[in-house]
Amino acid sequence: MDQTSLEKLFFTIAFGAYFVSAIMYIIYLVNKNEKVGNVASLVTWIGLAAHTVTAALIWVITGHPPFTTGYEYMVSFTWAIVLVYLIAEIKYKYKVIGVFVLPIAWLILSYIILFVDTNLSAGLNPALQSNWLHIHVATAIFSYSCFAISLGVAIMYLIKESMEKNKSKHMLNSRLPMAEILDDLSYKFIAVGFPLLSLVIITGAIWAEYAWGRYWSWDPKETWSLITWFIYAAYLHTRLTYGWKGSKAAIVAIVGFAAVMFTLLGVNLLGGLHAYGNG
Amino acid sequence: MAKKKQQEDIPSTELEKVNTSGDNIVNKIWNLFSSMKLGITLLFVVAVTSIIGTVWTQINEASPTGKFYNSKFYVVIMAVLLLNLLVCSINRFKHIVATLKGPRAKVSETTIKNLKYNASIKIKGDVESAGNIVQQVLSQHGYRIFTAREEGKIFFGTDKGRLGVMGPYLTHISFIIIIVALWISFSPIFSFQGNVYGKVGSSFNSVQDITVERGQMKENFDVKVNDFKIIYRPDGSVDRYQSDLAVVENGMEAVSKRIIVNDPLRYKGYSFYQSSYEYGLTGKINGQPFNVILDKNTQFQVPNTDLVIVPNGSQGNQMSYTVYKAGQQIKQGNADYGKPVTVENANFQFDSMDAYTGLQVVKDPGKPIVFVGSILLVLGILISFLLINRKIWVIVSESNGFAYINIGGLTQKNKPAFEKQFKLISEELKIKRGESNGSN
Numbered sequence: 001m002d003q004t005s006l007e008k009l010f011f012t013i014a015f016g017a018y019f020v021s022a023i024m025y026i027i028y029l030v031n032k033n034e035k036v037g038n039v040a041s042l043v044t045w046i047g048l049a050a051h052t053v054t055a056a057l058i059w060v061i062t063g064h065p066p067f068t069t070g071y072e073y074m075v076s077f078t079w080a081i082v083l084v085y086l087i088a089e090i091k092y093k094y095k096v097i098g099v100f101v102l103p104i105a106w107l108i109l110s111y112i113i114l115f116v117d118t119n120l121s122a123g124l125n126p127a128l129q130s131n132w133l134h135i136h137v138a139t140a141i142f143s144y145s146c147f148a149i150s151l152g153v154a155i156m157y158l159i160k161e162s163m164e165k166n167k168s169k170h171m172l173n174s175r176l177p178m179a180e181i182l183d184d185l186s187y188k189f190i191a192v193g194f195p196l197l198s199l200v201i202i203t204g205a206i207w208a209e210y211a212w213g214r215y216w217s218w219d220p221k222e223t224w225s226l227i228t229w230f231i232y233a234a235y236l237h238t239r240l241t242y243g244w245k246g247s248k249a250a251i252v253a254i255v256g257f258a259a260v261m262f263t264l265l266g267v268n269l270l271g272g273l274h275a276y277g278n279g
Numbered sequence: 280m281a282k283k284k285q286q287e288d289i290p291s292t293e294l295e296k297v298n299t300s301g302d303n304i305v306n307k308i309w310n311l312f313s314s315m316k317l318g319i320t321l322l323f324v325v326a327v328t329s330i331i332g333t334v335w336t337q338i339n340e341a342s343p344t345g346k347f348y349n350s351k352f353y354v355v356i357m358a359v360l361l362l363n364l365l366v367c368s369i370n371r372f373k374h375i376v377a378t379l380k381g382p383r384a385k386v387s388e389t390t391i392k393n394l395k396y397n398a399s400i401k402i403k404g405d406v407e408s409a410g411n412i413v414q415q416v417l418s419q420h421g422y423r424i425f426t427a428r429e430e431g432k433i434f435f436g437t438d439k440g441r442l443g444v445m446g447p448y449l450t451h452i453s454f455i456i457i458i459v460a461l462w463i464s465f466s467p468i469f470s471f472q473g474n475v476y477g478k479v480g481s482s483f484n485s486v487q488d489i490t491v492e493r494g495q496m497k498e499n500f501d502v503k504v505n506d507f508k509i510i511y512r513p514d515g516s517v518d519r520y521q522s523d524l525a526v527v528e529n530g531m532e533a534v535s536k537r538i539i540v541n542d543p544l545r546y547k548g549y550s551f552y553q554s555s556y557e558y559g560l561t562g563k564i565n566g567q568p569f570n571v572i573l574d575k576n577t578q579f580q581v582p583n584t585d586l587v588i589v590p591n592g593s594q595g596n597q598m599s600y601t602v603y604k605a606g607q608q609i610k611q612g613n614a615d616y617g618k619p620v621t622v623e624n625a626n627f628q629f630d631s632m633d634a635y636t637g638l639q640v641v642k643d644p645g646k647p648i649v650f651v652g653s654i655l656l657v658l659g660i661l662i663s664f665l666l667i668n669r670k671i672w673v674i675v676s677e678s679n680g681f682a683y684i685n686i687g688g689l690t691q692k693n694k695p696a697f698e699k700q701f702k703l704i705s706e707e708l709k710i711k712r713g714e715s716n717g718s719n
Contacts, residue, residue, distance in 0.1 A: 123516045126540040184695065195660045202653040210541045213552040213641035214472075215649060216461065218348045220333045230326040234319055240691060241315045 004120065007057040010050045011075075015109045017047030018082070022102035029099050029175055037095045044086060044102060051079050062120050067137035068128055071118045076137070078108045080145040084189075088149065092185065094177050100152040132207035139199040144260050146193030147232075150186045151257035154250035157182040161247055183245050186253055194232050201225050224263040231256040312366040321360045328356060349465060361458050364451045371448055378444045382436035382670050384427035391672050394687035395694075396701045400708050402682050406433055409675045409682035416707045420700065422671060435673035443692075446663030453655035460652055464645030467494040471549065471642040476557060476635040477504035482527065485549070489640050496640075498547045500528040505535075507556060507636040520553050522636040548642045555637030560590060560598075562629040563619075573632065581625040588627060598629040667692045671704070684708055 001009075024040035027033075055075055058066040066072035085101045088094075112118065156176055163173040176182070204222065205215040216222065235252045238244035244252070311317060332347040347353065391397055402409060410426075410433040417424055422437035463469045471494035477483045482503040486496050505523040512518045525535035526546045536544040544551040558573040564581055571577060579588045591599040597613040602622045614620045619628040669690040676683045686705060690697040 121514070121516075123512045123514065123518060126517060126519050129519070130541045191664050195657065195664065198653075198657055198660055202657065205649070205653070207541075209646065210543070211552075212554070213543065213550055213639045214464075214643075215646060216464070218332070223329050223333050227326045227329050230322050230329070234322040234326070237315060237319050237322065242319075 003057055003061050007054055007061065007120075008118075010054040010057065011109075013050035014047045014054060015106070015113070017043050017050060018102055018106040018109060021047060021098070022106050025095065025098040025102055029096060030171065032175070040098060040102075041086070041089060041095065044082065044098070048079070048082050048086060051075075051082065055079055058120060064124055065134045065138070067134055067141075068124060069117075069121075071112060071116045071120075073137070073141075074108055074112050074116065077141045077144065078105050080141040081105055081108075081148055084142065084145040084149055088185075088189075094181075094185070096175055096177065097149070097153060097156070097185075100156060101149060104148070104152070127211045130207050130210060132203055132210060136200060136203040136207050139196050139203060143193045143196035143200050144264070146189045146196065147253075147257050147260050150189035150193065150253050153182050153186040153189065154253040157186060157250045158247060161250075179246065183249060186250065187239060190232055190235060190253060190256070194229075194236065197225070197229055197232065201229060221263060224259065224266075228256060228259040228263055231259050309366065309370075312363055313370040315367075318360075318363050318367065321356070321363060325356055325360060328353060357458060361455060364455050364458075368448060368451050368455070375444050375448055378438075378441055378668065381423060381425050381441070382438050382672065384425040384436035384672075385429065385434040386436065386672050386674075388674055388685055391674060391685050391687035394672075394689055396689070396698060397685070397687035398701075398705045400684040400686070400705060402684065402709065403680070404682045406431060406675050406677040406682055409433075409677075409684055410435075412708060413673050413675060413684060413686075416704055417671065417673070419707075420704060422669075431677060433675040435675070436670070437672070438668065438670045440666045440668045443662060443666035443668040446659050446661075446666060449655055449659030450663060451659075453652045453659055456652035456655065457649055460645040460649035462645075463648065464643050465493075469644050470494050471496060471640070473640045474554065475638050475640060477502065477522075477524075477638060478559070479504050479507050479634040479636065485640075494642070496549075498549065500526055500533070500546070502526055502551070504636055507634045509556070520556060520636075522553055522638070524551060524638075548644070550641050552639040552641065553636065554639040557635045557637060558593075559633045559635055560629065561631050561633075562627065564588070564627040565625065572635075579627070581627075584624045586623060586625045588622075588625065590629065593632045598632065600629075664692075667697075669697055669700075671701070 021040045021043040024036055024043060028037040028040055055066050058072055058075065062072075066076050081101065082105050085098065089098065157179055159172065160176040160179045160182055162168075163170060163176075164179055177185075201222075204225070208217065208222075209215040231252065235244075235249065235256060238252065239249055329348075332353065335347050402412075413433075413435055414424060414426075417435065417437050420439070422439045423441070425436045427434040427436075472492040473489040473496065474492065475483055475489045482501040483489070484499070484501050486499050489496060503525045505525060507520075507522045509520055510518045519539045521537055521539045523535070523537050524544050526533045526544070534544070534546055538544045538551060538553050540553045543553070559570065560573045560577070561568070561570045563569070564579055567582070569579065573590060577590055579590075580586075581588060585605045587603040589601045589603065591601060593599075594613065596616050598616065599613050600611070600620075601608055602610040602625065604623070610622050612620070614627075614629050616629055616631055619626055621627075667690060669688065671686060671688045673687075674685045676685075686701075686708070688697065688701045
């Protein structure tokens with residue numbers, strides 16, 4: 001079996017595992033059986049292992065980290081989301097969050113299968129041949145993963161809060177962690193994502209300096225990453241000084257992630273230096 | 280500043296001896312610019328304006344991207360943000376010094392009771408033994424301790440992670456540094472930006488030949504372009520663009536380098552980046568010389584005829600060409616350089632085809648400044664999140680053979696963790712009572 005077929009095989013294993021674990025997390029949410037929860041985690045770990053092999057094979061085949069084409073980037077980004085989630089699961093032990101995270105991971109992989117060109121090519125556009133680029137993207141996938149999970153938790157917070165308010169008898173109300181805990185978790189992910197986002201912008205600026213001689217060009221993607229930074233900076237300031245917590249903070253976290261998504265996808269509509277994904 | 284925080288927790292003025300300002304006009308303006316409210320508003324305003332900017336530059340394609348962000352409107356917003364950060368930093372300076380010096384030991388019992396985390400512990404023993412326990416437990420937890428004695432009571436003011444207050448301060452200062460650096464980078468007074476197409480085999484002069492985009496070239500030297508090459512991969516994609524450059528100043532070769540994208544030549548503060556390339560074609564058509572940049576749309580309309588000559592590409596010392604008449608191809612062939620060719624009424628020759636390397640030339644004194652600012656920024660953010668300032672005050676008093684320990688704690692960040700630690704410390708104070716009773 002050649003490396004490319006192996007890569008496809010492991011990708012499929014990860015895809016299947018995330019599907020199974022997404023279902024298991026949902027079953028766990030409903031029937032409260034800790035054993036089901038443990039199986040869900042185990043299957044997720046298996047999926048992540050296969051996912052890691054996939055990413056490593058892409059690296060071996062192409063000779064560069066899986067950070068450049070749309071396919072490579074989505075594989076890495078999803079990998080980081082699952083990894084960050086599993087670390088958080090070990091640390092905070094709230095498996096219910098998996099109900100929100102695993103389906104998203106599975107959906108991204110589905111999107112890849114349906115819409116993304118998965119052919120690998122070894123050669124990189126000369127501008128992309130830079131170690132700073134690799135560091136830039138590596139920090140980006142982790143930063144954005146933290147923001148993605150903080151978004152998931154913020155949405156859970158809003159659900160929980162409204163259920164608490166209405167004294168809802170829905171089983172979600174009893175299954176979700178306390179609103180205060182969700183609020184704090186959402187903050188914690190942003191507190192990790194924000195320093196990383198600063199590094200994303202800085203390493204990107206260093207790369208731009210090497211490639212184009214300008215560390216800052218007001219390129220749409222650059223500007224949108226800065227906008228994202230401003231939004232999360234506002235989140236932190238309002239939280240620490242005004243004590244904006246709960247739903248206000250959750251809404252800012254959602255707006256922040258909307259900016260992340262626009263930086264990743266919407267900016268392609270605006271063109272600019274980063275429009276490599278289109279070929 | 281931050282009135283809400285004070286209401287929720289405790290007047291920091293009471294604990295740290297920070298002066299409050301009066302109410303005259305100057306103070307009011309000062310307070311406006313030092314307010315976090317203005318800062319947060321500005322963050323949102325800058326974010327929204329930047330969004331408008333990214334859309335604006337799309338709609339007005341004629342205006343280069345930089346224009347919007349160099350506009351007075353944007354610059355004014357940035358300047359206000361700068362002022363806000365500056366005033367905030369100056370204002371916070373006293374607070375920082377006070378925090379670094381440490382908390383005041385003597386506070387009132389009411390103050391402690393008003394703290395979010397507080398406890399009253401009654402133990403057997405006298406003030407001295409209870410004081411020793413407090414001292415021991417708090418220093419075990421890494422608190423820096425200040426004490427005072429009055430009316431038979433012992434007062435403890437203690438803190439931990441005091442350098443944490445430097446985090447936000449450093450972050451703000453570094454942000455100021457970065458804004459200043461950006462201003463320098465985009466200012467024509469300090470920085471230079473230009474481009475030049477250098478012909479392979481000849482030199483260009485820094486002052487005469489570079490097309491200026493911003494600023495002024497202040498060094499006079501020549502750059503010799505020894506070679507330009509496009510290296511292809513087996514699959515036909517481009518692996519690299521490379522130019523061999525040599526800087527010649529006063530007849531001496533100062534430095535030479537093979538540059539590629541991502542690896543510029545740097546000389547006297549000016550950097551030369553591989554940014555593009557082109558081919559220049561010279562020749563004559565019916566006696567008229569031409570000198571054009573060759574691209575895939577290059578074609579020559581032969582004057583007073585319906586003939587069009589299209590150069591297809593260079594092969595060795597020949598140029599391949601096609602001639603069209605009224606849109607119909609009538610001849611395809613190869614012409615030796617320097618030798619005339621006649622097709623119907625057209626008499627033409629190609630003389631030479633030269634490679635030009637396209638270089639971006641940049642001098643940016645803002646760069647090292649922004650680099651320092653960036654490092655400080657990351658450092659500041661890390662300190663803000665990792666080093667958390669915690670304060671605990673304790674008053675030990677004695678009555679009727681019992682020692683009373685009133686303990687209260689204050690922190691701004693990661694309150695759940697502090698709550699845990701505070702409970703642990705309170706527990707330890709109770710447990711140690713047994714031990715110290717035994718040893719006494």
